[in-house]
Amino acid sequence: MTTPRTRMSPAARRRQLIDLGVEMARDQPLELITMETVAEAAGVSKGLLFHYFESKADFHLCLISEQAQEMLARTEPQEDLGDPIAMLYASVGSYVDYVAANGRGFISVIRGSASADDAIREVAERTRAAMSERILSRAGLLGLERTPAVELAVAGWVAFVEEMLVRWLENPVVSRDELIAIFVGALPSLAGLVSSVTAAD
């Protein structure tokens, strides 16, 4: 560290520790990120770490929330692209790239199953809901009608994307661009299927 520790404000120090945790989460699962390993990597005492975060669970929650926010920011639909399919391609592409770059740690949040912690599961649920809402709020642009059945299908599509992405990261049997094309193509296909199945109502 180039800045002497004593000069850092509490907010800056907290920020630095979270950034370090996010960095550590890139190539290891959350359960390996303990107060010990973080304190050691930051060159601070465990006591100082506990001054900023009341528990390991609290620290993990901060990491996950940070990653979820960052992911949502990077995948924000670019309205200036105009064409909704181009927007979807760009957004899904950024999602795949963000998860690929942030690796194993981020998988914890997107699947929510790596932890029994309710607070973390809630972040995962909120993140999923935000992803779905982005699509549903643009349903018209994508040629879909926003119905409860289509909402259900979009939630299913998010799970489809997560599952394939997690497996793809472990075993990339298709290229990145093929993966993105599958994700983008599946959305209107699934939503269209739902509309046609429920059209008779």
Add this chain to the structure above:
Amino acid sequence: MTTPRTRMSPAARRRQLIDLGVEMARDQPLELITMETVAEAAGVSKGLLFHYFESKADFHLCLISEQAQEMLARTEPQEDLGDPIAMLYASVGSYVDYVAANGRGFISVIRGSASADDAIREVAERTRAAMSERILSRAGLLGLERTPAVELAVAGWVAFVEEMLVRWLENPVVSRDELIAIFVGALPSLAGLVSSVTAAD
């Protein structure tokens, strides 16, 4: 109980306790099924329960394994139906009905996220793999080619089905038959999409 307790063999008693647990899991989440509540419902002492199951986690694992086996048995493809789409309809229909009848408890296993227990997650993973394998081993019948990309898509389809099913149980915005038609229709549609996207390789 009509049979005096002392007459039951250890295996029969164990079986009875698991059946009771499966019954209890129909309308409550796994975390509410404790050694206390099971012992009380069975009219036995907690000590006796611990004689058969070394911990609550062990008891839960037995329940989940039992449910997974039962679900797989009930959804076994009926080869005598001949037509692969009819087989898929029957199998997916039995799956939806099994999960609907076994309610909240079974959701724990199919999502695997309600518990941080590795052993339970492993049962969930094995169950998913068995579901995928049934489809993949009949890929030809369904007009699909078994490629790594199609395997990936089938895993995604299983996640899609689970997610929609869990949400549908909480809020049935489409009918049972519509739900099944969506699940059945999504499989060739997703697999076909994957084949067309990867065909250029």
